[in-house]
Amino acid sequence: MEAWFIRSYGGQQVLEFGDVAEPVVGPRDVLVDIRAASVNPIDIRVRRGELRRLLDYRFPLVMGTDLAGVVIATGCDVRGFSVGNEVFARPNRQRIGSFAERIAVHEDEVALKPKSLTFEEAASIPLVGLTSRQAMIDLANLKPGQKVLIHAGAGGVGTFAVQLAKHLGAYVATTASAAKHELVRSLGADEVIDYRSQNFAQIINGYDMVLDTLGGDALIRSFDVLQRGGIVVSVAGPPDIEMTRDWPLPFYVRLAIRAMSWRVRRLAKQRQCRYRFMLMRPSGMQLAEIAALIDASVIRPVIDRIYPFDDVGAAIAYSETGRATGKIVVSRRHSPSPE
Numbered sequence: 001m002e003a004w005f006i007r008s009y010g011g012q013q014v015l016e017f018g019d020v021a022e023p024v025v026g027p028r029d030v031l032v033d034i035r036a037a038s039v040n041p042i043d044i045r046v047r048r049g050e051l052r053r054l055l056d057y058r059f060p061l062v063m064g065t066d067l068a069g070v071v072i073a074t075g076c077d078v079r080g081f082s083v084g085n086e087v088f089a090r091p092n093r094q095r096i097g098s099f100a101e102r103i104a105v106h107e108d109e110v111a112l113k114p115k116s117l118t119f120e121e122a123a124s125i126p127l128v129g130l131t132s133r134q135a136m137i138d139l140a141n142l143k144p145g146q147k148v149l150i151h152a153g154a155g156g157v158g159t160f161a162v163q164l165a166k167h168l169g170a171y172v173a174t175t176a177s178a179a180k181h182e183l184v185r186s187l188g189a190d191e192v193i194d195y196r197s198q199n200f201a202q203i204i205n206g207y208d209m210v211l212d213t214l215g216g217d218a219l220i221r222s223f224d225v226l227q228r229g230g231i232v233v234s235v236a237g238p239p240d241i242e243m244t245r246d247w248p249l250p251f252y253v254r255l256a257i258r259a260m261s262w263r264v265r266r267l268a269k270q271r272q273c274r275y276r277f278m279l280m281r282p283s284g285m286q287l288a289e290i291a292a293l294i295d296a297s298v299i300r301p302v303i304d305r306i307y308p309f310d311d312v313g314a315a316i317a318y319s320e321t322g323r324a325t326g327k328i329v330v331s332r333r334h335s336p337s338p339e
């Protein structure tokens, strides 16, 4: 089958298009004919080899982590899906490869696609939907009336997280450049801070949660907006040891991880707050809940551009600018980008 893959880590030039082996369908896998996939910053990190200490990828490695498509075969023990089902998924890290014609995904990582969405719209959802849900519900236990700051509200994660936080009944502040304020307000943000001209940490305080999608200085300043007992959940900052508790890592990697987050953990302790790094995990069950919210018009996808399958390189290069508004999608039946 045709796919976009890499044979070594590196810059944009290592991405290749060509024939690769057909996916192997395990007993509990569904084989999906991919209609659309979406781009995420993780694709760039994988291509650059930034995760090589944590993930033991083999080459050629087919790229791409989000997909929507149609089930065309099922493993002998699959119970939840049948041929013809329209599905969406974020497969687990060892079995990525959605910039391809087909992919085999464990049935626990798949859900029926929201009925109200096109394949392109559905492919934009899994990674950012699961990330937002797991950060705000599973880790922070965000409750109605609580205050949350979501960094980069106009990004892929941000556009979903703002809507979900609003649905949970939270008061939502977010950061975005001025041209994107109208969009984030339309998604439900109560307070929008222009990160280019204002310091969010001097404007708001007494918050219960920060969803940090930026890391670095923004992560450090995030502790200034929390009230005692608040939590920063970061998807871009240094990993904490909690995250790797069940991972089969050598002790020196664990030590290195501990050292990386030392400063942030110390800051959290001083402020009597909590810090958690989060790595999104696949879940078909949670995707089904997300699909229900979308079909009930609680959450809508926000798509910046749709590229044809031939242009995956350009789609990833656009993501690499860090300026996308919502999601970047790759379609195997190209439709024009929304204005």
Ligand SMILES: NC(=O)c1ccc[n+]([C@@H]2O[C@H](COP(=O)([O-])OP(=O)(O)OC[C@H]3O[C@@H](n4cnc5c(N)ncnc54)[C@H](OP(=O)(O)O)[C@@H]3O)[C@@H](O)[C@H]2O)c1
Pocket: 040, 041, 042, 127, 128, 131, 151, 152, 153, 154, 155, 156, 157, 158, 175, 176, 177, 178, 180, 195, 213, 214, 218, 234, 235, 236, 278, 279, 280, 281, 319, 322, 323, 324, 325, 326
């Ligand atoms: N750990 C995990 O499981 C996990 C899961 C999902 C994502 N992530 C990470 O989360 C990060 C965000 O992902 P994403 O998909 O949302 O990225 P993205 O869509 O590429 O983010 C782009 C957006 O960020 C905004 N932005 C850039 N700098 C900003 C700043 N200083 N303050 C506020 N907004 C800013 C840009 O707006 P302007 O054009 O206005 O600057 C743009 O709209 C990435 O690092 C990704 O790797 C991690």
